[in-house]
Amino acid sequence: MPRSGEAARRRLKEAALELFLENGFDQTPVEAIAARAGVTERTFYRHFADKREMFFDGEGELRDVLVQAITEAPPGTKPLPALRAAFHASVPLFERNRPLTEPGARLIAATPALQERALAKRALLVEALTQALQARQVDPRVASLLAQVAMDTCAAATHRWMLDASLSLHEHIDHAFRELRLAAAALK
Amino acid sequence: MPRSGEAARRRLKEAALELFLENGFDQTPVEAIAARAGVTERTFYRHFADKREMFFDGEGELRDVLVQAITEAPPGTKPLPALRAAFHASVPLFERNRPLTEPGARLIAATPALQERALAKRALLVEALTQALQARQVDPRVASLLAQVAMDTCAAATHRWMLDASLSLHEHIDHAFRELRLAAAALK
């Protein structure tokens, strides 16, 4: 009964999140996920590259938003301000996905294998940001460093946002970048 | 013939590096490593938690050096200068291990699974640096952010050092931190 294809993918994601929250990531075989979704284990691997990959589906969208914001920054904008603006531009995406992201974040934090993958995904975003900066004539090595640093700053901001929602994500981002500026001023 | 234990561990590391360089990481089963080292696959897993873990053995030493440098920084030293000094203190460690690190670095760069693990190891170092800063009364959230940023800066420096050894690692570190300071000054 080969139905829609997209439906099976959705069922698999739902089943996986349920089982992971019930029993933990390492304690749920892919076979169990597939069974709850009504498909075969083999079908699971036709929709997802591997067991960890399910958690990181929206990454492509986030990357596009960030890269576009960098690309469209006014000419003459310095790298770090451009990066900060890009993260501000991605805030709606975080806010929209928050109810879905939050339980997943706890699961990732509790599962080393997922933390590794999350870091790898972040590295891919950094790579995309680096290239977007290079397209703006930023020196490649400087671009790489600053993309990394800005990504960390944004990650710190979203982390604080999870713990303290009394401030908006915009405010957390600005706070974090301000701390970065003040701390860097103490160099040399 | 159960000899020393430490000898087997060393043989396993040598055999693994050879086979990985010959055939690639993904194309060399643990069984082959064990066979070349003259032991069983099971023994491999008694010496290393998993196949990827062999590459990251000196990490403990590096962590200790960094943490000690942070701890022993003169009172009143600001966080980023303290972190920069810590990385300078770890330079001899990098220089000593360079001939061993360099072929490994290319292998890591060519193997996604190893990149993930390398990022995870970096995250552990960042965590240790964060705690060392907190012990110096740095605000926990600021400590976390700056440890991350400093680690990225040092990583960028070592990466440049691999590509361009005409400058010392000390100089690359200073250059990278200077770029960070200049870029951050453009914020706000």
Add this chain to the structure above:
DNA sequence: TTAGAACTGTCAGTGCCTGACGCTACATTC
């Protein structure tokens, strides 16, 4: 000599992931 610790081998087993093959539903074309 004996007791114990450290190291290893052997065996069985789980789980992730892949390749190859064939089937079925659906869309397209003539």
Add this chain to the structure above:
DNA sequence: GAATGTAGCGTCAGGCACTGACAGTTCTAA
């Protein structure tokens, strides 16, 4: 309306990473 193509899926077989349990060996210390 029949032929063709395509996309999604099931089934089977198999490789490889990793683990638990048990037994045998060497070396050391009492």
